[in-house]
Amino acid sequence: MNTSVNRFFEGIKGKTVAFIGIGTSNLPLIKLFADKGAKVKALDRKDFEALGENGVLAKEYGAELILGDCYLDNIDADIVFRSPGTPFYKPELVAVRESGNVLTSEMEVFFELCPCKTIAVTGSDGKTTTTTIISEFLKAAGKTVHLGGNIGKPLLPEIESIDADDYAVVELSSFQLISMRQSPDVAVVTNLAPNHLDIHKDMQEYIDSKRNIVLHQSAFSKAVVNLDNEIANSFSENVRGQLCKFSVKEQLSNGAYLDGTTICYSDYGKVTRIMDISDIRIPGMHNVENYLAAISAVWGMVDVDTIVKVAKEFGGVAHRAEFVREYKGVRYYK
Numbered sequence: 001m002n003t004s005v006n007r008f009f010e011g012i013k014g015k016t017v018a019f020i021g022i023g024t025s026n027l028p029l030i031k032l033f034a035d036k037g038a039k040v041k042a043l044d045r046k047d048f049e050a051l052g053e054n055g056v057l058a059k060e061y062g063a064e065l066i067l068g069d070c071y072l073d074n075i076d077a078d079i080v081f082r083s084p085g086t087p088f089y090k091p092e093l094v095a096v097r098e099s100g101n102v103l104t105s106e107m108e109v110f111f112e113l114c115p116c117k118t119i120a121v122t123g124s125d126g127k128t129t130t131t132t133i134i135s136e137f138l139k140a141a142g143k144t145v146h147l148g149g150n151i152g153k154p155l156l157p158e159i160e161s162i163d164a165d166d167y168a169v170v171e172l173s174s175f176q177l178i179s180m181r182q183s184p185d186v187a188v189v190t191n192l193a194p195n196h197l198d199i200h201k202d203m204q205e206y207i208d209s210k211r212n213i214v215l216h217q218s219a220f221s222k223a224v225v226n227l228d229n230e231i232a233n234s235f236s237e238n239v240r241g242q243l244c245k246f247s248v249k250e251q252l253s254n255g256a257y258l259d260g261t262t263i264c265y266s267d268y269g270k271v272t273r274i275m276d277i278s279d280i281r282i283p284g285m286h287n288v289e290n291y292l293a294a295i296s297a298v299w300g301m302v303d304v305d306t307i308v309k310v311a312k313e314f315g316g317v318a319h320r321a322e323f324v325r326e327y328k329g330v331r332y333y334k
Contacts, residue, residue, distance in 0.1 A: 002115045005159055013037035018077035020086050022046075022054050022065070028157040029081065029106060034062040043071045081105060084150070084175040103179075107149060107172065110156045111182040116166040119297055120149065122177060122213050123190030123232070126290045129282075129317050130190055131171040133294040136310045138167050141302045145169055150176060178209040183216040188224040188297050190290070192231035207231060214238050224296040226289070227252065244299070246292035248285065256292040256299075263291065265299055275308045282316040 017033050018041040019026045026042070034040045042063040048055045051067070059065060072092035079102045082093060096103045111118065121131040128151055135147045146162055148155035149170030155162075162168065170184070192210060214223045214235050221241035226232040228247050236243055245255040256265045256274075263274045274295065277288050295307060 015078040021083035031061040118184040119186040120184035121188040124193045126190040130290045135169045137302045174209040177212040186222045187213040189232040191229040244296045256295045
């Protein structure tokens with residue numbers, strides 16, 4: 001086992017660890033920490049009946065349930081795991097930080113412990129598809145991929161089985177990024193526009209949260225930003241390592257771009273013509289942008305033939321438009 005992982009789990013034995021929210025994403029964490037010898041508290045606004053099977057499972061895993069409207073009052077725990085949907089500046093969470101106890105999240109701990117290369121995607125639109133395309137590229141290239149974050153299952157319960165040669169590919173929301181002080185090896189910013197302003201204090205807080213994806217990178221890291229989006233492109237000034245851009249409007253010296261209908265990648269001036277946009281199975285110029293972002297992220301890790309193969313075969317993320325067939329020159333989607 002990774003030494004850091006072993007040391008972490010040894011350290012939480014006997015500690016009181018609280019999880020805010022008893023949803024499907026927290027249940028594996030509740031079980032993990034209970035199994036590792038922590039005294040687990042599970043907090044939720046819902047009552048036991050409303051929680052249904054989740055409440056039953058949390059109790060079976062050994063958690064002490066704290067339920068109802070006052071579930072966040074006077075949280076007594078050494079470590080508190082904030083769920084992404086709980087506002088970072090909620091007074092009860094501010095009180096936890098001011099008390100000197102640890103307020104963290106699954107992704108923060110995962111990034112601290114992860115032994116393999118991390119690739120993370122954020123943005124207002126396109127992040128789920130881009131994250132999935134990156135994962136598909138790497139899997140098709142024969143890599144072992146752990147997909148998680150704001151998409152799929154929590155990754156921390158898998159940490160003991162992750163090897164140094166694997167890849168962790170994660171989607172990160174502004175709610176996850178707001179408190180993160182460690183950035184991924186490869187950061188991708190698809191685009192940024194006003195979003196979640198009913199929860200964030202203002203647009204600046206939203207932007208600053210997203211900026212954390214590049215802010216804590218090192219000189220050995222890589223950042224991919226959208227040249228065509230003013231806010232995303234502004235993150236370029238915060239990049240410490242390799243900076244790649246992608247664009248459907250301009251040719252680039254370093255990154256993926258469109259030349260007519262051909263997707264190209266310029267590696268510091270060395271241009272590779274990859275494929276025509278008609279090779280991409282999923283429809284829409286927004287998905288061309290998603291491919292440009294994903295290609296920029298994995299360039300040097302995945303060969304061109306693999307990129308083209310995935311583009312032709314990948315049918316898209318569930319509940320998005322899916323190609324069915326082409327008949328008499330007309331492409332049909334469902």
